[in-house]
Amino acid sequence: xxxxxxxxxxxxxxxxxxxxxxxxxxxxxxxxxxxxxxxxxxxxxxxxxxxxxxxxxxxxxxxxxxxxxxxxxxxxxxxxxxxxxxxxxxxxxxxxxxxxxxxxxxxxxxxxxxxxxxxxxxxxxxxxxxxxxxxxxxxxxxxxxxxxxxxxxxxxxxxxxxxxxxxxxxxxxxxxxxxxxxxxxxxxxxxxxxxxxxxxxxxxxxxxxxxxxxxxxxxxxxxxxxxxxxxxxxxxxxxxxxxxxxxxxxxxxxxxxxxxxxxxxxxxxxxxxxxxxxxxxxxx
Amino acid sequence: xxxxxxxxxxxxxxxxxxxxxxxxxxxxxxxxxxxxxxxxxxxxxxxxxxxxxxxxxxxxxxxxxxxxxxxxxxxxxxxxxxxxxxxxxxxxxxxxxxxxxxxxxxxxxxxxxxxxxxxxxxxxxxxxxxxxxxxxxxxxxxxxxxxxxxxxxxxxxxxxxxxxxxxxxxxxxxxxxxxxxxxxxxxxxxxxxxxxxxxxxxxxxxxxxxxxxxxxxxxxxxxxxxxxxxxxxxxxxxxxxxxxxxxxxxxxxxxxxxxxxxxxxxxxxxxxxxxxxxxxxxxxxxxxxxxxxxxxxxxxxxx
Numbered sequence: 001x002x003x004x005x006x007x008x009x010x011x012x013x014x015x016x017x018x019x020x021x022x023x024x025x026x027x028x029x030x031x032x033x034x035x036x037x038x039x040x041x042x043x044x045x046x047x048x049x050x051x052x053x054x055x056x057x058x059x060x061x062x063x064x065x066x067x068x069x070x071x072x073x074x075x076x077x078x079x080x081x082x083x084x085x086x087x088x089x090x091x092x093x094x095x096x097x098x099x100x101x102x103x104x105x106x107x108x109x110x111x112x113x114x115x116x117x118x119x120x121x122x123x124x125x126x127x128x129x130x131x132x133x134x135x136x137x138x139x140x141x142x143x144x145x146x147x148x149x150x151x152x153x154x155x156x157x158x159x160x161x162x163x164x165x166x167x168x169x170x171x172x173x174x175x176x177x178x179x180x181x182x183x184x185x186x187x188x189x190x191x192x193x194x195x196x197x198x199x200x201x202x203x204x205x206x207x208x209x210x211x212x213x214x215x216x217x218x219x220x221x222x223x224x225x226x227x228x229x230x231x232x233x234x235x236x237x238x239x240x241x242x243x244x245x246x247x248x249x250x251x252x253x254x255x256x257x258x259x260x261x262x263x264x265x266x267x268x269x270x271x272x273x274x275x276x277x278x279x280x281x282x283x284x
Numbered sequence: 285x286x287x288x289x290x291x292x293x294x295x296x297x298x299x300x301x302x303x304x305x306x307x308x309x310x311x312x313x314x315x316x317x318x319x320x321x322x323x324x325x326x327x328x329x330x331x332x333x334x335x336x337x338x339x340x341x342x343x344x345x346x347x348x349x350x351x352x353x354x355x356x357x358x359x360x361x362x363x364x365x366x367x368x369x370x371x372x373x374x375x376x377x378x379x380x381x382x383x384x385x386x387x388x389x390x391x392x393x394x395x396x397x398x399x400x401x402x403x404x405x406x407x408x409x410x411x412x413x414x415x416x417x418x419x420x421x422x423x424x425x426x427x428x429x430x431x432x433x434x435x436x437x438x439x440x441x442x443x444x445x446x447x448x449x450x451x452x453x454x455x456x457x458x459x460x461x462x463x464x465x466x467x468x469x470x471x472x473x474x475x476x477x478x479x480x481x482x483x484x485x486x487x488x489x490x491x492x493x494x495x496x497x498x499x500x501x502x503x504x505x506x507x508x509x510x511x512x513x514x515x516x517x518x519x520x521x522x523x524x525x526x527x528x529x530x531x532x533x534x535x536x537x538x539x540x541x542x543x544x545x546x547x548x549x550x551x552x553x554x555x556x557x558x559x560x561x562x563x564x565x566x567x568x569x570x571x572x573x574x575x576x577x578x579x580x581x582x583x584x585x586x587x
Binding site: 165 | 322326401405408457464468546558569578
């Protein structure tokens, strides 16, 4: 068919480009102007907001906190989710659809509702705390809201379904015939896992880790609800700076830092995926 | 990691006919039991919050002075009290979220389907860049999208005097920006597997270009359009951060309304409306399974 298909893009491109360029330009521009308070920004262009971010211990601590919380959550999602994704990809049973649907259901329901449930489960006289107190594992009831542990739990719930879906689609591309061939040649289960499944899944796992890590770096809702105003991750801090402190410049600078780090990580995972696909062609 | 589906090299027929239990447990009963236990644990943990919310919404209060700590789970006595007490604001928020989600789904399909056709089939310089720009919203954290659109609307108001912040149209534009890449992605995935001979056949048999598009191309693309539209709806229906910045305080979407009610001392009727949403999601999922299958959703979504 002819080149005329390209013409279909004009409308969507104009709309998408206007919204993207307009919105991104405005907040990036604002980030180069110092705040004067009450939502007013200075008229002289400078880097004072960025200088504050890299010199102020408060902002550096927030960045560090967000980074390591995201790393923990991504590791938990990958380690717990990989066996699930792998078995689901291989399983031929009517339960496969049911289990996949359960995972999809959690992403169809807003995370706010799930956090709601988590808070009830973990409240001071709730089932978890009663068991933990009765067995003497903890002396004080564990509070989900306002603790780092709570934010981690909340983020795991918000990212787990996505992580499993991502790894499932990668696991589907690994042919069963490879395990079968190795089994016929006498490889043990452990050996098949170590020498075939793990190497073939590894790029998918790395990309999955980076994607979930990125998702957590930008995750607002669960971090805001479970941080309870005490544990502030970067997205929560951005929202508070913008809506509570009305500091457009500072909020813009923080958002720019978040945006740049997320996009850089995404480019890295795209590069890994490309190498992975190139290697896969040789295998099959 | 154990699926029990390895081809064994033992000659068939050497084993006696398996009983029901041993067939369920396969050749490796211990491995199978560990796998089943692991799955059960993860899925119970995964679904526990939704089950608690649903159960709590039917639970009768232990005393008249009701606060959150009186919500019983598992419920001792069942009641529909909380459903009757869902405040009007919650219904308004639900209706708003629903209407907004449908509009976003519809318009993102109108924008996304031509975009996917152009991106997959068009041949012109700079195509990769155009594709990257159209997919860019997927890369941007939602908080950043929220603050970026709010600042854009402030700037528009400064220049033209027309306010978009706090209006439904402003919120719609923000959600459209979030949702369109999902339609482009899932329609594009179907298009890439599309056999062009179908269209050539229609063309040879005398169908016009327009007729070919309408009678051959679009029907084949339907599963992609459906799952893309569904993603668009879900993205809009579940979003908090963007709506938090763009919606007016009195007219928030359902998740934002729930978000605010959780930051204050809240009423268990929020559990009831949350349960309504959970059931709605369940119905949506069943309908999806009937129409395109959950697998189609995963194929186009994560890929």
